[in-house]
Amino acid sequence: MAKQHVTTTVNNDEFEFLCEPKASMLDVLRDELNLTGSKEGCATGDCGACSVVMDGRLVCSCLILGVEMEGKSIETIEGMADGEKLHPLQQQFLDHAALQCGICTPGVLVAAKALLEKNPDPTEIEVRYWLAGNLCRCTGYDKIIRAVMDAAKEMRAS
């Protein structure tokens, strides 16, 4: 089957590409657009390592076809820092050592940012439920939760 032409916006940049109909958005981001921050963990929507925001909704990019990106606006981990200046969540993750191997980290950060945009003052329980779809096999989650709570506090104060 012929590839399909897709026009989409990723991190405020417009992209055009030819897409295999079976390719996932994650495949397109990594292999076509060279945005390799989003990771493939399970490819079945269980681990959250490929989390991105599409038209304001947190989603797993492995569960969406590349051709479904047509006309959509997508935010990935690559759009999170402002040039060299890290997002408060990114800085808090470093300060708290909330990552070890780092594979889950881009997805966790994207998911946490989506939460704080919706709810700037979440309880710890709300953070834990929101991030239940982001699996981390290293940290035991505690440092991640503390980093998110502190980033929320910092962002509310600024």
Added chain:
Amino acid sequence: MQYEAPKTLDAALSLLAGATGQARILAGGTDIMVQLHMDTTDPDMLVDIKNISELRAITESDGAFTIGAATTGAELGENEAVKKMWPGVVEGLELIGSTQVQGRATIGGNLCNASPAADVIPALIAANAITNVVGPNGSREVAAEDIPVGPGKTNLEKDEIVVSISFPARGARAGDAYLRFIPRTEMDIAVVGVGISLEVDEAGVCTQARVGLGAVAEKALLVPEAAATLIGTSLDAAAMEKLAAAISAACRPINDRRGTIEFRTDVAGVLARRTAKIAYDRAVG
């Protein structure tokens, strides 16, 4: 594989009618994308129905809601009017998967995926929900409990599309609820699920009830014998005992790694009592 994203129902039906080989309907994709990845499905065409306005609309007329089949869990969870009238249905849909999955998974998709353990189906059955189906031979209405016929199997004809799901208007003293048992607190598949919807009179006596039961048979079940135990009562202890017994009697589960036959049968009764209590408290207000 060919991908099409029609903007109208007519265009979708034409695409399905003209497809050579297997055509499948794509809604949220949270099941199909996994099947594509696992090579357990290999369609020649995917017809994405998310850009069709009838499948995305939520409308209300004199208390009766119609919810587009491609409405996601996240969207329904943000709709205060539906949440107020059908909290149990919203609870069922919102229990499916993670925040990420909620952004994609749809109410019609969960119904048509026809998992015996689907969380929204018992709640739809309890709510007396009617699915509005269109196909090559016109449109028809199908009760929610009649859509699934077995694991992954529906009674939909070839090229039929579930457009929306309608919920009947009901009185002010009405409530519904859905509870499931899972061994952890989040992100799991129901071992047992129970949806109950009921109405009460001024004295708090139950006048109408419907009970949906999930994950204990080859499909989600409507259990009229369980509903009958509630009608005419104020859900006193004796009625709750009869409810639990009727629910357990309706169970015909399998043994699997998530639960044994004995466990599921027993837990179904316990969950039914708890679900009925929540629905009743909501109805009494």
